[in-house]
Amino acid sequence: MKLILVKQYHLNLKKNKLKFSVTVTLKKDVLDPQGKVVQNTLLNMGIDSLQNIRQGKYFEIEIDENDDLFAKKKVDDMCKKLLVNLIIEDYKINQIK
Amino acid sequence: MKLILVKQYHLNLKKNKLKFSVTVTLKKDVLDPQGKVVQNTLLNMGIDSLQNIRQGKYFEIEIDENDDLFAKKKVDDMCKKLLVNLIIEDYKINQIK
């Protein structure tokens, strides 16, 4: 009996592990030398229905918070402060449920 | 009248532009020096509820095909042949609608 109580108590305190994905892409109009080379290579390899390919970065972030909105705000913070170069990149945050 | 016909004909022939996203991440047992550094930096910056962060690549691919399944197959092809190093990386394909 005691054991169960303790467990519940613990559960209450424990924050949720929330999971987000962030995709970072170059802004439109910014030169994407990498994308260009990859696209040419794929075309040369015979994949001729390829119209366009853009390369970006991807992050999977796990964070210990209760509140979805607050957590998302934190992730946004990380993006702005470190993960994204706002001068040349755009980003999108998605919660993974 | 003629004009409309031509247009329709054209429409029929024209394939759809289908759009996919591919996320590429390092396999679990592969050392991720970059992710580790990013994680430490974020922790040092005071984001202490951060549990885990993994970095990967992201591609946005537009392809001129009619059939969703066939198109996805093509994207899978690109991944296997070029975009992903299967020895160390995992990938996921998603259609963007």
Place this chain on the structure above:
Amino acid sequence: MRSSVIVFPGSNCDRDIAMALEKLQFKNQMVWHKETKLPKSDLIVIPGGFSYGDYLRSGAIAGKSLIINEVIKSANSGCLILGICNGFQILTETGLLKGTLLRNKNLKFINKDIYINVMNNKTNFSNKYKKNQVLKINIAHNEGNYFTDSKHLDELKKENLIVFKYCDEKGNINENSNPNGSLENIAGILNKKKNILGMMPHPERMVEEIISNKDGVNLFSSLLN
């Protein structure tokens, strides 16, 4: 001995390796990546540099070029292949060598003279060195952090396929003498048939006293042996 150096767009140690080969009396030819035939060669070198700008993954795109099919054919028929730096990365991308080269542990480009230990001197590429001889040699790379799965690592050890390991001046192989985080300090490996060597350090930069030292010379003269 006839050698061929494959030139990709973005290769930038092609001239350097050609100079070294010629200095050591190889009959060398440069081969442009768009060519579909290789000249008759006893040695094929894939030089260092940034083929295709290192875009996507270093070596990935060069690994899909036309000429690579010919390299693979030659390799399978026993021709000696040497991949240096970006050349090593390309060889792993083509599958001729197993494993892969990850970002350096410190996430920075590293250019330095470091030391390597000759682990196996019974190879086509190292027979002029003494076993466990310590060479001072230059590295210059972003992705030199060798990684492979444990099964392959076992094979590398069992079959004596590790030719060079990073070490210190005295030959000690440990974490402190590992510049880039490579698995077990691996700096250069062979394939199972032992006709392909991939290595991150640049022996072609070590063939003249006035520029550096001559520690790289014996790699080339081993090939002539």
Place this chain on the structure above:
Amino acid sequence: MKITDKIIEKHGLKIEEFENIKKLLKREPNLLELGIFSAMWNEHCSYKSSKIHLKKLPIKGKQVIQGPGENAGVIDVGDDDAIIFKIESHNHPSYIEPYQGAATGVGGILRDVFTMGARPIALLNSIHFGSPKHSKTKSLLNGVVSGIGGYGNCIGIPTVAGETKFNETYNENILVNAMAVGHAKKDKIFYSKAKGLNKSVVYVGSKTGRDGIHGASMASAEFDENSDEKKPTVQVGDPFTEKLLMEACLELMKDNSIISIQDMGAAGLTSSSVEMASKGNLGIEIELDKVPCREENMTPYEMMLSESQERMLIILEDGKEQEAKKIFDKWDLDFVVIGKTTKTNNLTLKYNNKIEGEIPIDALSSKAPIYNRKWIKKKPSKKQINLKDLKKIKIEDALIKILSSPNHSNKSWITNQYDQSVMCDTVQKSGSDAAIIRIHNKDKAIAVSVDSSANYCKSHPITGGKQIVSENWRNLVTVGAKPLAITNCLNFGNPENEEIMGEFAECLEGIKEACEYLDYPVVSGNVSFYNGTNNKNIHPTPVIGGVGLIKKLNKPLDHKFKNENNILLLIGKTFGHLEQSCFLKENFSIDEGMPPEINLLNEKNNGETLLKLIDKNLILSSHDISSGGLITALSEMSISSGCGAKIQKPKKLMNLLKYFFGEDQARYVVEINANNLSKVENILKDNDIYYDNIGYTQEEYLEIEGELKISTKDLFKINNEWYNSY
């Protein structure tokens, strides 16, 4: 579209300048034309504030093949070899996006050099950051260093020398200057002057995008606190494409098909076409529909002002198009004939067969405004520092403070990120006074170095100007090279401010005097004004890049002590000048007073005599004495070699701090074999050189009799800690 005052201002033009444009055109310009004027008339392209001062610089000498006025300067290094070099700033873009800013800075200066037919053989840089404590400094440092390395490493040209400094004055305005040095055959040098009518004007390289539109104007505008938010479209560098472009151009140059060639740098297609036409006294017509574009719906305005990187303009001999195109096809680069030369003397821009703009070339070049801006002389400071007024300090503590300071710390954290060895001709990497690069396949070499002394220039610009030239000259001498010529990058604040303009005028006066005296002409350079924020201007920071010749390459000379029990001579006279010294700055935060005096006669005499000694193989190691004085120079010689030295106290009565930390100029420490002492002394005496025998090398410890004893290992540690823990 009506051109309003607001639009004029947005283009960085003054109303008077706009009136002037109308007079030159005899009508009102349209927007495209206004954009072109704004690009060509801004400070960066027109040199409107600096021109009259630059004219005074000595630019001639028998070693000079091409002085200022071309993409880069060209000097003769004997046989059929020429060296082509230039320095350029990329300050503002690097503050906004440090990685790309620095990378494209390197890319830009490389194009200036290979445009002229040279294969680049070395890269150098001078980078200045704010205080290490400033919140932005660390990420700027990281970004700039990896940007410089990212570009140079990828293209495969060794980055062999440079300087890195920190000072609050750059907190909001860092400096990133990049220098490139190339080698060409004397009879295969390419110029930008167009010749002949109806010749094809060819566009080669990358496609044009909307990058850095108005970048050239940005480089000429002061920042304000909003510039963080402005986020202009920054240029992204593509070193891979540049490598292809370089190889393709050098391949094309083997043949005789090029009449003239010009890279597209600041103000892209506009400045390159205008420059070629203006030098050739011709007109040029461009069909903008043909310009290869990366983005959809680009307007003529955007095409003309885009600063997309990795592009060139070539004027070809008749009938050479086919062959030339083949080469660019091989390298997967665009090659399009976009226009022709005309006799109109106009820049004519067509789009869809309609003339969209037409401007007389001279209105954009020779008739661009030139200003004789007001300036005021700097008053010499009377301030003298009396050591008795300061807290007592031990030599050891002061030395440690200096050696562990960001400005004097070992820079291998930076230089290890640069490929210094690629091309296999780097005889001496960074770390010594100058780098040494062998001329490929020959047994001669060049030495290169970049230098600046903003504190000296701030406190007394004329002296400062002389000092940087002298120090740069000295750096080449210490490695045994005969200094031949310089390039200069003049980084200053707002020229509309009379005090700043005074700093500019007087620094140039100093540079001129020193260059004249030392027969060290200026063959290329670049001016960067408006370095500052909210009227806070940076200290005047002219940067000198010098090239010297080593005729017969033996073992390279460096500043590492070679062995124990060798004799150490101090060449040049020691007075103990402490004002503006690093000793006072690092230990007491004092930066007042005059910089040390420059005596050009001694400078020349001391340097040339040292060169004689080196020529006769009498010198084992040598080091010039600069910031930090004698003891700092000795420490550096110890640290790099692991060998120590025992130094006597001066025989004459002089305060020890002054003696060991004074920054008197024209001095060198040299190591010689004891057996050669009398030979060396005779030569020094014959040449009227003042020198002191100050001690000898010894095992392991740097020691001053009774004052200091510190192991070289400890010195090494002290000198290497800062970067690694920053």
